[in-house]
Amino acid sequence: MQYTRLALALALAGLAGTPLAQDTVVRIGHSGPLSGAQAFSGKDNENGARLAIEELNAKPITVGGKKVKFELVSEDDQGDPKAGVNVAQKLADSGIRYVVGPYNSGVAIPASRVYANAGVVVASVASNPKLTQQGYKNLFRVNASDTQLGSKMALYAAKELKVKTVAVIDDRTAFGQGLAEEFKKQARASGMTVAGHEYTTDKAVDFTSILTKLRSKNVEAIFFGGYAPQGGPMARQMRQLGIKAKLLGGDTICTSEMGKLGGDAVGANVLCSQGGALLDKAASGPAFKAKFKKRFLAEPDVYAASYYDAVNLFANAMQQANSVDPAKVSGAISSGSYQGVAGTYAFDTKGDMKSSPVTIFTFKAGQPSAITSY
Template sequence: MKIKHIVGAAALLSVAVGAAAQETVVKIGHSGPLSGSQSFSGKDNENGVRLAIEELNAKPITVAGKKIKFELQSEDDQGDPKAGVAAAQKLIDSGVKFVAGPYNSGVTIPASRAYNDAGVVIATVASNPKITQQGYKNLFRVNASDTQLGSKMALYAAKEMKLKTVAVIDDRTAFGQGLAEEFKKQAKLSGMTVAGHEFTTDKSFDFTSILTKLKTKNVEAIFFGGYAPQGAPMARQMKQLGINAKLLGGDTICTAEMGHLGGEAVADNVLCSQGGAILDKAANGPAFKARFLKRFNQNADVYAASFYDATMMFAQAMQKANSIDPAKVGPAISAIAYKGVAGNYAFDANGDMKQSPVTIFTFKGGQPAALTSY
């Protein structure tokens, strides 16, 4: 009897080993600010990737005759260029060939060189136009660029809000500066007067002096190129100084964190532009939001759906290429049109989306509330 048990166990072990041999592990990297003032965005994006990986592994896909098991490797780039390059190198050294991120333009610009040199495919929401002008073939932007985010906020301000005089503040990051310049350019083309352009940093929390300066110019709106941890206190200080101007911004202030940090100072006086259509009206948007809430016990924020889509897009391109080799998967991404939760992904020669709708939001009860998409 013992011999039969041993033979049976050996047979089972042989089957298990054979099954394991038919499974290929593919690491999906994530780079984002998992610590510091922007950690709410980094963790939200990471969860978008995690949800996609869990769903892919629940219904394993097959590539080149082998089941694929996806694993997440997430690195904290702190929203800092130097830390971002270190995070990129860590992912590269770990053998990661597909990365969702980085989130920040200032991180993506230097890190993308390291990824490109290592043959890594990356999908980023970072919006500075320079990112896709570097000529990197395996770099894809899964979101609107600053050109679209800044210009459409300006168009909305001119055409729908009928504003005549505005001012600009930017935080001097690659993202904030690029976004502010695009807003300013379109504002002037739309006939608005840009009465002032002030500068701060992404570490500042006191904007009293520059707001006091702008108050004397009687502007109807202030466009802020920067992030929610600065945008929220800026809204509070505008209220304290009796500045009745609207506060406008891009996607990084289109977040529940803006309402959380700003309290009653963030309401219909704040408007922002975000890449993508209105998620609640997208075909698969409500179902995605429900699954995300059930899994993480919190609502999906600005770009969770985009990071989810990027991961699913990687998987579809692997199937299309019948390979997990990034040298084959990258061209497959360029050639396919992937229908995701947050949008339809088809790319031009630079790696920018051929069509990326922009949605204008305001705030109700501390939460972003969509107004219109165009």
């Protein structure tokens, strides 16, 4: 009799856990630089994705009659193409079919082949136009491309800053080169003279030689295609050399890290372009910023909102398709539209956003400060 009661108790305990066992588990991969000079961006992006997952699990959502439990699997791609391909293979081999990232264009372009071959749905902020020109159907860019970021910074420099002569520096990464070329193209189209184009790397810290060369050209602005770990020291060295030119750049210098590394050399003299409308003016922007700060005790940086949106984009498409099958979810993303914090996610046939505004920032007290959407 005692044995029967024990068996019955165990059976009831098992039944109590059955709903959890029947939940659909969807693992979301994250690939980004979690170590090295760009770790601040990688962690910020990861936190955006984590916040979305925590909120989705708290609801939770239902797909195909089952509750969906999301899990984040985050991997450090070091901002390195080789490491990024290895991460892509690791995530694909482990059965993950949804990935946010990679962050860097130089990583995203080669890694995207691995993801495409495995049928993984990818949402990336990597901005080099080549990313979506490869023809992969499950790949979506959830940000403006270099074409928009570079060209709109050039338009702003020409029309609002009245710059006539500019020089360009790029860090030889896929991102930096692509951004610099798009800036140059629009700069010339807008009537500016490009007086020089110099090259560095994404590991450099001393820019004295190339800046000295550009100083002799008396340029009014220097456009830098690269990242904040180089942009901050570059701003310092421009000041030390007495260069009065403004320092312009793309989204990767629109970050508080730029202010930390550049100190008081980063202020109104530095301007940058970032994909998306002003968060403070977006309908759900202030609420997102408040939630993020409460959860992580920090302000969201450049792309936290985009990664938050990317996870919710996946979840919304799963509900629309009533399936977690990546092919069906990808189809729902391609044919649908999702209103996120940082923008409206509707895509063209290449996987680029049909409309992605660009916001121009400067710096106040070491922090990016929005000027206008352009």
